[in-house]
Amino acid sequence: xxxxxxxxxxxLAKSQPDRLAxxxxxxxxxxxxxxxxxxxxxxxxxxxxxxxxERVAFCAVSKPEMIVAYxxxxxxxxxxxxxxxxASPASMYAIYKEAxxxxxxxxxxxxxxxxxxxxxxxxxxxxxxxxxxxxxxxIMKAExxxxxxxxxxxxxxxxxxxxxxxxxxxxxxLANTIEGIGIxxxxxxxxxxxxxxxxxxxxxxxxxYRGASLVLQNGFTFAKExxxxxxxxxxxxxxxxxxxxxxxxxxxxxNFERVLGKMRYIEFGAGSLSVKERYEITRLLPDTLIxxxxxxxxxxxxxxxxxxxxxxxxxNVASLGKPLSGKVEVRILDSDGNVMEKSDxxxxxxxxxxxxxxxxxxxNNPSATELTLRDGWLLTGDMAYINEDGYVxxxxxxxxxxxxxxxxxxxxxxxxxxxxxxxxxxxxxxxVKDPNGVLGQVPVLFVVAKSGFDENEMVRFLSSRxxxxxxxxxxxxxxxxxxxxxxxxxxxxxxxxxxxxxxxNLINPVMQNILSRRSIRKFKEQEIPKSILEMILKAGYYAPxxxxxxxxxxxxLTKQTDxxxxxxxxxxxxxxxxxxxxGFENPTAVVLISNDNRNxxxxxxxxxxAENMMLAANSYGIGSVWINVLMTLRQKEPAKSMLxxxxxxxxxxxxxxxxxxxxxxxxxxxxxxxxxxxxI
Numbered sequence: 001x002x003x004x005x006x007x008x009x010x011x012l013a014k015s016q017p018d019r020l021a022x023x024x025x026x027x028x029x030x031x032x033x034x035x036x037x038x039x040x041x042x043x044x045x046x047x048x049x050x051x052x053x054e055r056v057a058f059c060a061v062s063k064p065e066m067i068v069a070y071x072x073x074x075x076x077x078x079x080x081x082x083x084x085x086x087a088s089p090a091s092m093y094a095i096y097k098e099a100x101x102x103x104x105x106x107x108x109x110x111x112x113x114x115x116x117x118x119x120x121x122x123x124x125x126x127x128x129x130x131x132x133x134x135x136x137x138x139i140m141k142a143e144x145x146x147x148x149x150x151x152x153x154x155x156x157x158x159x160x161x162x163x164x165x166x167x168x169x170x171x172x173x174l175a176n177t178i179e180g181i182g183i184x185x186x187x188x189x190x191x192x193x194x195x196x197x198x199x200x201x202x203x204x205x206x207x208x209y210r211g212a213s214l215v216l217q218n219g220f221t222f223a224k225e226x227x228x229x230x231x232x233x234x235x236x237x238x239x240x241x242x243x244x245x246x247x248x249x250x251x252x253x254x255n256f257e258r259v260l261g262k263m264r265y266i267e268f269g270a271g272s273l274s275v276k277e278r279y280e281i282t283r284l285l286p287d288t289l290i291x292x293x294x295x296x297x298x299x300x301x302x303x304x305x306x307x308x309x310x311x312x313x314x315x316n317v318a319s320l321g322k323p324l325s326g327k328v329e330v331r332i333l334d335s336d337g338n339v340m341e342k343s344d345x346x347x348x349x350x351x352x353x354x355x356x357x358x359x360x361x362x363x364n365n366p367s368a369t370e371l372t373l374r375d376g377w378l379l380t381g382d383m384a385y386i387n388e389d390g391y392v393x394x395x396x397x398x399x400x401x402x403x404x405x406x407x408x409x410x411x412x413x414x415x416x417x418x419x420x421x422x423x424x425x426x427x428x429x430x431x432v433k434d435p436n437g438v439l440g441q442v443p444v445l446f447v448v449a450k451s452g453f454d455e456n457e458m459v460r461f462l463s464s465r466x467x468x469x470x471x472x473x474x475x476x477x478x479x480x481x482x483x484x485x486x487x488x489x490x491x492x493x494x495x496x497x498x499x500x501x502x503x504x505n506l507i508n509p510v511m512q513n514i515l516s517r518r519s520i521r522k523f524k525e526q527e528i529p530k531s532i533l534e535m536i537l538k539a540g541y542y543a544p545x546x547x548x549x550x551x552x553x554x555x556x557l558t559k560q561t562d563x564x565x566x567x568x569x570x571x572x573x574x575x576x577x578x579x580x581x582x583g584f585e586n587p588t589a590v591v592l593i594s595n596d597n598r599n600x601x602x603x604x605x606x607x608x609x610a611e612n613m614m615l616a617a618n619s620y621g622i623g624s625v626w627i628n629v630l631m632t633l634r635q636k637e638p639a640k641s642m643l644x645x646x647x648x649x650x651x652x653x654x655x656x657x658x659x660x661x662x663x664x665x666x667x668x669x670x671x672x673x674x675x676x677x678x679x680i
Contacts (some may be wrong), residue, residue: 001143002167005174006075009035010138020188020213022064023233029064031211034071034612037126039138041072041645044125049351050102052077057096057151058105058122060196062218063084065126067204069105074148075140078102081162082196089113095152099162099363118136128150144168150363151198162363163198163297172357173300177206177355180304181291182206182268185211189237189318190229192217192244197486198297199269203239220244223251224580228498236264240269242292244488245281246426253262253521253582257284265289269301270486272394273319274426282311294320294394298378299358302328303392318416319391320384328355330392332385343385345553348408350396351384352377383410400491402431404469405439411491414443414462414470419462425455428481428489429472431476432498445472446494448480449667451516473629476501479515513619520623523661532620533558533589536660539616543608546601552609555592555646563590565642566657573639581629587659592630592643594652606655613658623663626669630654 012019013035021034029037050056054279056078062085073080081099083092089110096104096117104110105122105187113119118393142148148167152160165173177183189207193200205216217225220240226248229235238260245268249256260266266288269619273281282290290308295301305321323330332340332349340349340381358378361369372379383395395401397408402409409428418427425448431441447453455475462471482493528536533556540554557563567583574581593609616622633639634653643654 001446002142003171004074004097004140004142004148004167005205005209006071006140006142008550008608009038009071012211015249016211019211020233021208022067022214022216024063024216027064030070034064035066037068037128038071038075039158040129041068041125042075044071045076045078045103048103050078051078053079053147055079055081055099055101056103056105057083057092057099057101058092059083059085059087059092059108060194061122062195062216064216065122066195066216066607067208067214068126068655069122074142075138077140077142079147079150082152082201082272084194084196084485086194087575088358093117095160096160098152098159099150127624128203128536142167146359147360151196151201151297159363161368164360164363166360169300169357169359169401172327172355173202174205174209174328176355177202177301178210178358179327180207180293180301180324181265182289183207183210183212183237187237187264188213188233188235189213189239190215190217190226190233190235191239192220192226193239193241194485197270198300199239199241199295199486202295202300203267223248225550227252227255230259230262237266238263239267239269241487242268242273242277243483245273245277249284254583261285261287263288265291267291267293268307269295271488272320273307275416276419276608278307278311278317282308292321294392296380298372299328299353299355302353302355302357303330310528316387316389318666319387319393321392322390323353324355328353328357330386333379344387345385345393345395345413348383348385348410350398351380351382351392353380353395354378367482400430402429402441404431404441404443404444407469409443409470411443414445414472417449417456417465418472421458422598423450423458424448425450426481428491428494430491430494432473432495434473439469442473443470444474444476444498446476446478446497447480448478452666455479462525513615517615518623518666519620519625520661520663521582521625521659522664523587523623523659524664525586526588526623528588528594528660528662532622533660536613536616536620536622537591539610540591540613542610543605545605545608546599549601549605551596551599551601551602552605553594553648554609555590555594555648556660557590557646558588562646563587566590568589569638569642570627570629570633570657573633577633577636582627583629584625584659585664588661589659591658591660592646592648592654593656593658594654595596596649596653597653602653603655610656610658617660618639621662622660624658624660627657627659628655630657 012031017032018030021031056073060066060082070080081101093113104117104119107121107123110119145166147164149165151163183206190247215229215235217229254261259302292305292307293301294303301324303320310317331352332343334340334349343349354377381397383398385393389618396412400411414429415427428446429443432444434442484490571581593606595606617624635655
């Protein structure tokens with residue numbers, strides 16, 4: 001017999017029945033309720049004929065019902081098969097067939113596969129019923145080598161591989177996370193990650209096993225939702241990916257420290273914070289413990305870096321951290337497959353890992369299992385070295401290392417060094433074929449730069465910090481770096497961009513202006529010349545207007561007394577009506593775009609005008625930000641009296657407030673979603 005999360009939930013339902021177990025928005029489950037729903041789900045699966053060891057595939061939605069399904073599947077002795085909630089019906093069916101599952105639980109439409117698989121509603125299976133007693137016979141009996149879960153990896157090439165996790169592995173994964181991060185029973189953790197991913201799953205298991213509370217969130221695209229959840233549930237911990245740091249910092253602006261400073265700890269996983277980000281975030285959040293964890297679907301979290309401590313000690317800041325003492329072993333192999341007694345930056349090798357948390361193998365894939373599991377060790381695809389203090393340093397995936405005339409170049413090293421240059425927002429390095437045909441490969445650096453970026457200065461900066469053969473042969477400027485669903489840099493996409501770089505000539509001045517616009521909230525004390533302001537306004541009223549009605553009004557504020565009054569009244573009215581207002585600092589001009597309520601296209605017309613004006617401003621080096629707080633407050637005091645005073649008709653809705661001025665600093669680029677364009 002082995003310990004299981006299911007039995008721990010049963011125990012917690014007795015010892016702390018009313019403690020919050022999981023929540024999503026206004027929906028929540030206590031530990032008693034979670035246990036009861038788990039029993040109900042398990043009983044329903046048995047009524048559907050599900051037997052011990054059979055696979056049940058289910059949609060891992062970011063809601064408490066996902067946890068109910070996961071625990072219920074295991075309680076009845078079946079194997080949980082996680083499906084991405086955003087997966088297409090074809091992808092869901094492919095994993096269903098690959099796992100030889102007996103049941104597919106989803107509320108997405110899979111009509112085209114209804115005849116080929118057995119589908120039930122996940123919501124219906126999770127519905128509540130009358131009180132269910134927590135009985136001793138509800139205890140689950142599981143052997144340590146019994147298969148518990150099938151976690152299909154999101155590989156970039158070929159079909160996904162099914163990682164087989166036994167109950168022994170699952171328990172050790174959650175135990176390692178509890179110990180490595182120091183999760184406490186009083187923690188309330190915010191989890192804005194897809195729950196079919198190994199990082200999110202190990203955090204979920206660990207938090208629940210510890211008897212702490214879990215607040216689920218559907219991604220981190222909107223930082224305001226992060227703030228709302230922290231305030232609503234009193235979250236003091238969070239698990240997120242590195243890319244979410246920049247998103248939250250950009251959207252929260254001055255509120256970043258106030259909101260995230262409430263955290264006891266933040267764990268970053270599924271990627272590594274850059275050295276620059278590690279210094280930056282520990283400076284911004286001095287009272288918050290920052291961790292960065294290395295792990296994989298095959299191992300769970302295995303190497304933990306206490307970033308806050310390493311920054312304080314000024315040692316090993318760039319490392320992955322240390323493997324968990326007594327639980328995880330890490331070794332480095334040379335090119336012949338032998339364990340290296342000593343490794344360093346000049347002599348790295350392939351990293352191998354061993355511990356009770358590792359997978360049992362790949363589902364129905366003995367050849368892949370044989371290549372990965374050797375003599376009890378798990379062979380990773382990562383090149384690394386271990387220093388004299390026992391810290392592991394990652395150079396990158398083995399197939400990402402760049403062979404420059406026989407010298408190995410780590411893209412991670414180039415990126416960490418380049419990211420310290422002030423005029424770079426983010427960057428990524430890949431190896432490409434040497435255009436001169438001499439060195440085999442050369443490094444190329446893709447750069448998301450600030451407005452002050454100077455390539456010659458960048459070359460000088462890197463030349464004083466990197467050996468000559470490590471210097472990028474070319475710098476390619478991008479508006480953003482391509483990323484996968486977990487926000488890891490997509491290096492294969494970067495190589496495609498390189499191969500098709502001639503097409504970048506399509507980015508003419510108009511497109512460059514559109515792609516470079518950012519929201520700016522802080523402005524210099526520098527007047528906008530009247531001639532330029534008039535051109536910006538001209539761009540607004542030359543925008544399209546439905547049926548050419550042009551029923552809009554552009555109210556221009558240039559006196560600081562009027563602008564300050566607008567800010568103060570907007571803020572006060574917003575707070576009294578529970579509407580959020582991020583605000584602005586020191587704009588030279590504010591334009592209120594309103595439209596007659598009798599015009600059914602009023603919102604669209606105002607929106608077109610607002611976009612034209614912001615793009616025009618950007619072309620003159622002037623920053624802008626769109627504030628829409630007045631949209632719903634036209635008839636609320638004191639905003640109503642102020643707008644009346646400005647002469648805006650009572651029949652008008654203020655669809656947009658645009659603040660303009662010369663920016664104090666460049667705006668931050670927010671990652672754009674790549675899955676919003678569909679060709680028919």
